[in-house]
Amino acid sequence: xxxxxxxxxxxxxxxxxxxxxxxxxxxxxxxxxxxxxxxxxxxxxxxxxxxxxxxxxxxxxxxxxxxxxxxxxxxxxxxxxxxxxxxxxxxxxxxxxxxxxxxxxxxxxxxxxxxxxxxxxxxxxxxxxxxxxxxxxxxxxxxxxxxxxxxxxxxxxxxxxxxxxxxxxxxxxxxxxxxxxxxxxxxxxxxxxxxxxxxxxxxxxxxxxxxxxxxxxxxxxxxxxxxxxxxxxxxxxxxxxxxxxxxxxxxxxxxxxxxx
Amino acid sequence: xxxxxxxxxxxxxxxxxxxxxxxxxxxxxxxxxxxxxxxxxxxxxxxxxxxxxxxxxxxxxxxxxxxxxxxxxxxxxxxxxxxxxxxxxxxxxxxxxxxxxxxxxxxxxxxxxxxxxxxxxxxxxxxxxxxxxxxxxxxxxxxxxxxxxxxxxxxxxxxxxxxxxxxxxxxxxxxxxxxxxxxxxxxxxxxxxxxxxxxxxxxxxxxxxxxxxxxxxxxxxxxxxxxxxxxxxxxxxxxxxxxxxxxxxxxxxxxxxxxxxxxxxxxxxxxxxxxxxxxxxxxxxxxxxxxxxxxxxxxxxxxxxxxxxxxxxxxxxxxxxxxxxxxxxxxxxxxxxxxxxxxxxxxxxxxxxxxxxxxxxxxxxxxxxxxxxxxxxxxxxxxxxxxxxxxxxxxxxxxxxxxxxxxxxxxxxxx
Numbered sequence: 001x002x003x004x005x006x007x008x009x010x011x012x013x014x015x016x017x018x019x020x021x022x023x024x025x026x027x028x029x030x031x032x033x034x035x036x037x038x039x040x041x042x043x044x045x046x047x048x049x050x051x052x053x054x055x056x057x058x059x060x061x062x063x064x065x066x067x068x069x070x071x072x073x074x075x076x077x078x079x080x081x082x083x084x085x086x087x088x089x090x091x092x093x094x095x096x097x098x099x100x101x102x103x104x105x106x107x108x109x110x111x112x113x114x115x116x117x118x119x120x121x122x123x124x125x126x127x128x129x130x131x132x133x134x135x136x137x138x139x140x141x142x143x144x145x146x147x148x149x150x151x152x153x154x155x156x157x158x159x160x161x162x163x164x165x166x167x168x169x170x171x172x173x174x175x176x177x178x179x180x181x182x183x184x185x186x187x188x189x190x191x192x193x194x195x196x197x198x199x200x201x202x203x204x205x206x207x208x209x210x211x212x213x214x215x216x217x218x219x220x221x222x223x224x225x226x227x228x229x230x231x232x233x234x235x236x237x238x239x240x241x242x243x244x245x246x247x248x249x250x251x252x253x254x255x256x257x258x259x260x
Numbered sequence: 261x262x263x264x265x266x267x268x269x270x271x272x273x274x275x276x277x278x279x280x281x282x283x284x285x286x287x288x289x290x291x292x293x294x295x296x297x298x299x300x301x302x303x304x305x306x307x308x309x310x311x312x313x314x315x316x317x318x319x320x321x322x323x324x325x326x327x328x329x330x331x332x333x334x335x336x337x338x339x340x341x342x343x344x345x346x347x348x349x350x351x352x353x354x355x356x357x358x359x360x361x362x363x364x365x366x367x368x369x370x371x372x373x374x375x376x377x378x379x380x381x382x383x384x385x386x387x388x389x390x391x392x393x394x395x396x397x398x399x400x401x402x403x404x405x406x407x408x409x410x411x412x413x414x415x416x417x418x419x420x421x422x423x424x425x426x427x428x429x430x431x432x433x434x435x436x437x438x439x440x441x442x443x444x445x446x447x448x449x450x451x452x453x454x455x456x457x458x459x460x461x462x463x464x465x466x467x468x469x470x471x472x473x474x475x476x477x478x479x480x481x482x483x484x485x486x487x488x489x490x491x492x493x494x495x496x497x498x499x500x501x502x503x504x505x506x507x508x509x510x511x512x513x514x515x516x517x518x519x520x521x522x523x524x525x526x527x528x529x530x531x532x533x534x535x536x537x538x539x540x541x542x543x544x545x546x547x548x549x550x551x552x553x554x555x556x557x558x559x560x561x562x563x564x565x566x567x568x569x570x571x572x573x574x575x576x577x578x579x580x581x582x583x584x585x586x587x588x589x590x591x592x593x594x595x596x597x598x599x600x601x602x603x604x605x606x607x608x609x610x611x612x613x614x615x616x617x618x619x620x621x622x623x624x625x626x627x628x629x630x631x632x633x634x635x636x637x638x639x640x641x642x643x644x645x646x647x648x649x650x651x652x653x654x655x656x657x658x659x660x661x662x663x664x665x666x667x668x669x670x671x672x673x674x675x
Contacts, residue, residue: 069659082663083663084663084664084671085670122636123644123667124645125664
């Protein structure tokens with residue numbers, strides 16, 4: 001008889017991630033889709049693809065837990081959990097100790113502190129604006145006419161420090177126009193943008209102790225980990241496939257829920 | 261399949277009906293006086309010298325109460341930008357901007373609720389106390405210029421540990437100094453016995469309101485913060501009258517009965533939260549529903565407690581009013597505020613603190629100088645801070661705030 005499948009669906013503002021685990025929490029399959037305008041369609045497609053990836057059948061799904069910005073739109077889910085709970089759970093699965101998790105998402109950032117047994121102690125989310133999020137980086141890339149997928153490599157070529165000081169994404173974009181007028185290089189601006197993200201994150205809360213970063217931004221732009229480590233003075237770790245951390249946490253909650 | 265939960269049950273408090281009647285009577289009485297000129301009208305800041313005004317024959321109107329109605333009806337969203345365009349920044353008190361904007365637009369939500377009322381009652385005098393903030397004075401000064409009406413008041417202290425004799429003497433003297441100007445406007449001589457009587461009624465109202473709020477200490481709580489924001493109406497607009505006291509005499513037995521019968525305001529109450537900061541008026545219903553569905557009761561708040569004036573003493577009306585209105589939470593230093601909230605946390609047996617960081621109300625946003633962290637460490641329970649505003653919903657991200665609240669309740673459940 002096939003393993004029962006437990007599914008976590010993390011509908012983020014930018015991407016929808018699905019992770020499938022068995023009853024022991026072992027990852028069997030996963031998939032990622034752009035969330036787009038139709039969260040239901042994106043989550044259904046991602047689920048089908050993840051089931052295929054697991055080489056399983058949809059009939060084996062025992063429980064689905066949805067999470068993320070669009071968690072309440074996943075009409076086929078059995079229950080929901082916030083992304084804060086799921087990111088904590090997903091990260092703890094890899095690093096079984098007390099830590100501070102930094103999740104940098106498309107539209108919001110979270111700092112979650114968990115204890116040695118995985119219990120959540122505290123969390124903070126960024127304030128209303130998109131400063132320091134993936135949306136900020138996308139706007140800066142767009143202003144510089146650079147594809148977002150090239151930003152990390154571009155920033156690594158930087159030779160001069162360029163500072164972007166504005167909190168506001170719109171004002172930061174204006175600041176960049178001014179930097180371009182002054183002759184700043186796009187590679188330096190790109191690195192300045194990543195530094196700005198790090199600054200916005202570290203001013204949310206202290207990152208003392210073990211620091212772990214998750215989310216799409218660090219997944220696609222590992223330079224953020226390096227700049228963050230430089231800034232806080234100690235290493236910042238990341239689980240394998242950090243973009244799926246929330247979906248993994250949701251899948252693990254699905255296992256718990258199905259048992260109850 | 262998602263969130264197949266039972267629809268939350270709103271348990272209506274029967275005394276809400278009489279509460280609404282007091283509010284209606286208040287506005288109709290003011291409207292009649294404004295139309296006929298039968299009584300003089302004083303506008304007063306919400307924790308201003310209402311007792312003195314009432315004792316001197318004025319009907320008292322509270323623009324902040326109107327501000328809350330503008331927020332709750334979401335009319336504020338249309339009126340704030342009008343005041344912004346007139347030079348009143350989106351960063352300052354959104355009661356001020358929504359109210360001034362509404363006046364400029366010639367609109368009031370009172371006309372929707374109370375047939376026949378088309379405008380707010382024009383004042384004969386504007387009386388402020390800056391114990392809350394400077395904005396209330398700026399607000400009243402706008403009307404003073406616009407309507408050519410005298411604006412007088414009390415310049416209070418701020419950020420004090422607790423009032424000392426010089427503070428009380430200074431405020432008491434200012435209160436007494438208002439008398440000649442008020443006599444001139446009202447045409448009535450100040451009557452000390454009448455003043456003592458009103459202060460006595462107001463003290464009784466304060467005691468009854470405090471007793472009402474204390475009901476929230478019962479487990480499960482018979483009322484929520486969201487109920488209290490409505491039930492506080494008489495304590496705000498009618499303190500110093502017998503009608504307000506009669507209302508609370510009616511309400512308290514109903515709540516006592518709930519406690520006796522174990523009737524919870526929030527079915528299956530699992531968690532108890534303290535709310536610090538202003539209500540988000542335009543989202544009261546949504547937030548109330550969210551907490552109901554999370555089986556979490558907001559059992560106490562700094563905001564609703566702010567109309568408890570236990571120092572009022574009819575035997576010594578000026579000095580006791582000075583003390584009562586200077587020892588208010590909002591006037592106090594952070595260390596005094598912290599001690600107060602800790603005491604509330606113990607009394608109400610809370611599991612967590614929620615701080616509302618209201619963008620346009622720094623005086624009521626106590627999260628900004630590290631208090632949530634200090635309180636959480638001292639009391640050993642977590643806190644969450646949501647960013648929003650009392651009236652300006654442009655400053656409130658609902659999706660993010662609800663996620664924060666849900667995550668917070670999940671965290672409380674994992675303890």
